[in-house]
Amino acid sequence: MENINQLLAVKRQKLEKLKNIGVDPYPTRSARTHKIKVLIDNKDDYISSEEVVTITGRLKAMRRQGKVGFGNIADDSGNMQIFVKKEKVGEENYEVFKLLDLGDFVQIKGVCFVTQRGEFSIRAHVVTVLGKSLLPLPTVKEKIVDGKKQRFDEFTDIELRYRKRYLDLLLNPEVKQTFEIRAQIIKEIRSFLDEKGFMEVETPILQSLYGGANARPFITHHNTLNIDLYLRIALELYHKRLIVGGIERIFEIGKNFRNEGMDRTHNPEFTMLELYQAYADYNDMMNITEDMILHIAKKVFNKDVVIFGDTEISFKKPWKRASMTELIKEESGFNASNFDFEKIKKFCEDNGIEVEKTAGPGKLIEALFEKFVEPKLIQPTFVIDFPKEVSPLAKVKPGHPNLTERFELFINGNEYGNAFTELNDPVDQRERLEAQSKLREMGDTEANVVDEDFLEALEYGMPPTGGLGIGIDRLIMLFTNNTSIKEVILFPQMKPEE
RNA sequence: GGGGGUGUAACUCAGCGGUAGAGUAUCUGCCUUUUAAGCAGAGAGUCGACGGUUCAAAUCCGUCCACCCUCACCA
Numbered sequence: 226m227e228n229i230n231q232l233l234a235v236k237r238q239k240l241e242k243l244k245n246i247g248v249d250p251y252p253t254r255s256a257r258t259h260k261i262k263v264l265i266d267n268k269d270d271y272i273s274s275e276e277v278v279t280i281t282g283r284l285k286a287m288r289r290q291g292k293v294g295f296g297n298i299a300d301d302s303g304n305m306q307i308f309v310k311k312e313k314v315g316e317e318n319y320e321v322f323k324l325l326d327l328g329d330f331v332q333i334k335g336v337c338f339v340t341q342r343g344e345f346s347i348r349a350h351v352v353t354v355l356g357k358s359l360l361p362l363p364t365v366k367e368k369i370v371d372g373k374k375q376r377f378d379e380f381t382d383i384e385l386r387y388r389k390r391y392l393d394l395l396l397n398p399e400v401k402q403t404f405e406i407r408a409q410i411i412k413e414i415r416s417f418l419d420e421k422g423f424m425e426v427e428t429p430i431l432q433s434l435y436g437g438a439n440a441r442p443f444i445t446h447h448n449t450l451n452i453d454l455y456l457r458i459a460l461e462l463y464h465k466r467l468i469v470g471g472i473e474r475i476f477e478i479g480k481n482f483r484n485e486g487m488d489r490t491h492n493p494e495f496t497m498l499e500l501y502q503a504y505a506d507y508n509d510m511m512n513i514t515e516d517m518i519l520h521i522a523k524k525v526f527n528k529d530v531v532i533f534g535d536t537e538i539s540f541k542k543p544w545k546r547a548s549m550t551e552l553i554k555e556e557s558g559f560n561a562s563n564f565d566f567e568k569i570k571k572f573c574e575d576n577g578i579e580v581e582k583t584a585g586p587g588k589l590i591e592a593l594f595e596k597f598v599e600p601k602l603i604q605p606t607f608v609i610d611f612p613k614e615v616s617p618l619a620k621v622k623p624g625h626p627n628l629t630e631r632f633e634l635f636i637n638g639n640e641y642g643n644a645f646t647e648l649n650d651p652v653d654q655r656e657r658l659e660a661q662s663k664l665r666e667m668g669d670t671e672a673n674v675v676d677e678d679f680l681e682a683l684e685y686g687m688p689p690t691g692g693l694g695i696g697i698d699r700l701i702m703l704f705t706n707n708t709s710i711k712e713v714i715l716f717p718q719m720k721p722e723e
Numbered sequence: 724g725g726g727g728g729u730g731u732a733a734c735u736c737a738g739c740g741g742u743a744g745a746g747u748a749u750c751u752g753c754c755u756u757u758u759a760a761g762c763a764g765a766g767a768g769u770c771g772a773c774g775g776u777u778c779a780a781a782u783c784c785g786u787c788c789a790c791c792c793u794c795a796c797c798a
Contacts, residue, residue: 231767232733232749290761291754310755327748341756363734364748366759377759378735378747384790385734396734440798486797495798640798671797696798709791720789 232361239324240357248321250357255332257281262302264337268345271337279334280305280347281355283395284327286366294322295346298331306346307333314349322352327364330356365396387717400712403705406525407713410701411478413524414498417517423474423500428463430456430480436679437461437618439671440483443493456482460499461618461692462679465647468501468690469682476500478697489709490639493718496697501647505691507630510644511607514634514693515542518605521704533637533706536603544605546632549594552608556597561590564612564627569593583667587614587627602635617657617673619645634695641700644693651683 243250258279264271271278282298282305289295292311297304311319325331332353340346366377380386380396387393394401415425433452435442437459447454460477467475481497502509519540522529530539547555550562559572566586573580578592590612602608610622611631619629630646648654658680661673701713711717 235749286758288757288760289754290757293755293757295757295760297758306758308756312755340758342758344756344758346756361733361748365734366747368759375759380734382730382734382790384730387790438798483798486795488797489792491798643798699798 233359236326236357236359236361239326240359243321243324243354243357246317246320248354250354252353252355255281255353255355256334257300257332260302261298261300261305264305264347265303265345268337272339272345275336277334277336277350278347279332281330281332284325284329284331287325287327289323292319296325298333306340306344307335307349308338308340308346309333309349309352314352318352321354322349325352325354326358326361328358328360328362329354330358363392363396384719387711387719390715403701403707403713404715406705407701409525410521410704411697413521414478414517414697417520418476418500421474421513423476423502424472426464426467426472426475426477427479428457428460428467428477430482432457434674434676434678435459436673436676438481438483439673441485441670443482443484458483459694460497461694462676464499464501464692465687465690466679466682468503468647469685469687473503473688474501487718489711490699490702492698492710492714495710495714498695498697499692501690501692503688503690506646506689507609507632507644507691510691510693511544511546511609511632514607514642514644514695515540515544515605517695518700521700525704531704531706533703534708536637538636538703539604544607546607546609548610549590549598549608549612550610552598553590553593556601557593559593561586561593564590583664583669585614587612591615599635599640600638603637606635607632608635616645617661618648618654620648620650621653636703639699640696641703642693642695644691647687647690647692649683649687649689651680654683655680 282300285299286297294309296307309322333349334351335347335349363380368375431454435455440458442455480494482494564586569589609632610628616629616631619631622628634642658675665672
């Protein structure tokens with residue numbers, strides 16, 4: 226505490242000194258003429274023309290030596306050496322330069338040149354303070370060894386990185402790059418869907434009933450209406466209302482909130498893409514999933530593969546499509562396709578899978594799938610034909626009363642997407658939601674609730690529809706080779722300090 | 724929730740029963756082409772918190788807190 230007070234006091238003193246010599250440490254205007262990258266990309270031109278340019282940025286390094294000093298400033302395009310000579314800027318301006326600290330925002334007006342050591346630099350005519358910092362930035366130094374950047378005293382404390390993401394972005398360039406890629410991926414999703422005629426929509430986050438997924442919600446309260454409201458756990462039910470309303474292709478990229486455990490693939494708020502297409506089914510959704518992810522890979526990375534850890538994931542079409550019971554048979558040798566509850570139950574128990582009292586054969590089949598199959602699905606795989614029991618919003622597969630036209634996309638052992646041929650029969654939908662409601666009464670806190678308003682919408686008539694949801698954060702983890710969701714969310718949930 | 728790990732200066736870390744350490748950053752002095760600038764000097768710490776053992780605790784023990792890893796739970 227003493228120490229930080231001391232560092233802080235020094236910075237405040239410098240602030241006062243600047244004011245005393247008539248310098249505004251927080252001027253209202255700046256006057257940049259060039260971004261740093263522009264100068265670097267056209268070095269030779271700026272050196273030979275001796276054009277007077279003005280750059281701005283944060284002071285990231287300082288090497289003073291008496292009547293001359295070197296520093297580095299960075300804007301969002303690059304980093305450049307500055308050279309300040311007392312003789313050139315004059316006595317008064319050199320005093321200003323001497324009062325600068327690492328972390329301050331500065332403006333340098335001058336001309337480009339190359340130093341004796343061969344570094345492209347700007348020779349200052351005028352040094353201007355744009356924003357004085359009052360807290361010291363952690364210091365990271367870099368040295369180039371054999372052409373490779375070696376970094377010293379890196380800012381690596383994971384907790385600090387997440388809690389003070391602004392410092393993380395400032396000091397760790399690869400972190401900034403991750404979020405640039407995130408933005409590009411989302412932009413490419415939008416442009417892909419726009420191209421295909423999907424309209425972007427926004428639906429309520431505050432909902433008086435929640436649905437569309439099996440999850441526990443966050444609850445909040447609206448004072449004027451004096452009612453409890455839920456933060457949405459999925460986008461699904463409102464999107465279907467829009468399909469009822471005659472919009473044939475819609476999508477939304479937005480936050481969902483689930484009041485559940487947190488780990489390296491779960492954050493309580495996370496970003497979901499959902500899209501719905503009238504007159505389509507789950508086969509169309511598989512095609513669109515393949516095309517969209519391949520589109521991202523090509524547009525953002527100019528490749529049709531991605532390296533995740535030691536594994537090369539290929540997005541080349543077609544991706545494997547296999548039914549859940551087929552895959553279970555392949556991996557465990559057990560045939561569950563006849564939905565024989567007693568046999569399945571016994572096989573589960575023999576394999577150490579806990580059987581909940583509300584579970585029927587469908588739920589057990591899903592449990593077998595998770596145990597035997599999921600971790601083995603490394604290359605993109607559409608797992609199709611889920612049990613009806615665990616798919617209350619999906620349409621039954623013709624000729625297979627226990628199955629639905631539903632798939633989940635697995636890559637690298639993780640789920641990335643979920644899609645169905647949507648259930649548009651209002652009578653069937655009511656029965657399924659009521660069955661969920663019974664499970665709920667028996668203690669399943671994640672079962673769906675009956676949403677009368679949604680059912681009423683279905684009763685007005687919904688066309689045959691395909692729907693798809695993709696977890697955006699996980700997709701970005703895949704493309705940026707990150708194993709923790711906290712690395713792809715700017716401000717991940719943390720416990721408050723103290 | 725179970726198991727494992729980490730927490731010491733602003734940053735990165737060493738110390739692991741006997742006076743709290745290093746590099747960077749900061750401050751002072753010298754330095755007109757440096758680049759992890761250099762040289763000389765200085766200041767800077769409730770050793771995560773609270774208890775206990777001990778003549779003596781950053782160090783050993785216990786409880787708690789935060790974060791990380793892992794298993795379980797969960798999309």
